[in-house]
Amino acid sequence: MNREFVPGYPEDHVCNLLTAFLDFSDLAGLFNERDGRIVQTEAEVADSKGNLFRIDRLVIDPQS
């Protein structure tokens, strides 16, 4: 992380905000641990038309 661009946000505020997000948001499930789950961040993919995408968080679960 480039420290030059790290803003001086209050640590407690950020920590509380992210804790609440990880525990209660609709996306919380994507941050749970599961057997066989593969998590990739900033994964780059291309579709059949050549469009490039960078996925923030790619979660791959084994078929149940």
Next chain:
Amino acid sequence: MLEVVKGYEQSGKNSLRDFIAFVSDEERNETEWNIDVPKDMEAVKVMTVHKAKGLGFSCCHTAHLRQVIKGIFPCSQGDQGHGRCQFYALNQKIADMVDELGGLYDELSIKEAVNNLNSLYVALTRAESEMYVLCVKNKARKESYHFCGFLPLEEYPPAAMPSEIWPGEKRELRKIELAHRGLRALAAVSAEKSMNIEGRRWGEYIHRILSSIDSRERSRPLLREIIKR
């Protein structure tokens, strides 16, 4: 090239496949490759010999780069009776083996030579003051070269650069001034814009933290450490 890519991205498309299709369409996007320059601007103009026909320039550089001519000429013979059209790729080797094709090969060779000679004439008559001719020659392989076969290269070895450029013409040095002086204006950001930048920084900051989190179970005790990091 970069200008074309930039212009293409500004149209809202970012697909490599679409871009390849875009640049491959010769008829549709010929104008997209043109860089418009005012006529009075002294800029180097690059064009083919055919495009230069009828134009004149103070100084011309012609590059007759190596074009290997292996004697292959596309030719066709219509067979009206059977409604078919046959295409051949004729070269010296085939022409030597088949008598009927020998004459056709000679005819096509002469046409090709005449076309090259016409192009050479156009290329060598565009300059008004200076003319530089660049030829590539490969003696070892004894290949034929576009245009170069007509030039008496042996009689004119490479010459030194002329000491006086633009002979007989006094050119005044032009003073080039900055066209954009409003750099300070770029730094002046409105309050609304400032809020957007701040919001964007905040979003990127949170995004970077979240991208470092593997799972919430493992990350919760490390959250402060991740934030500090």
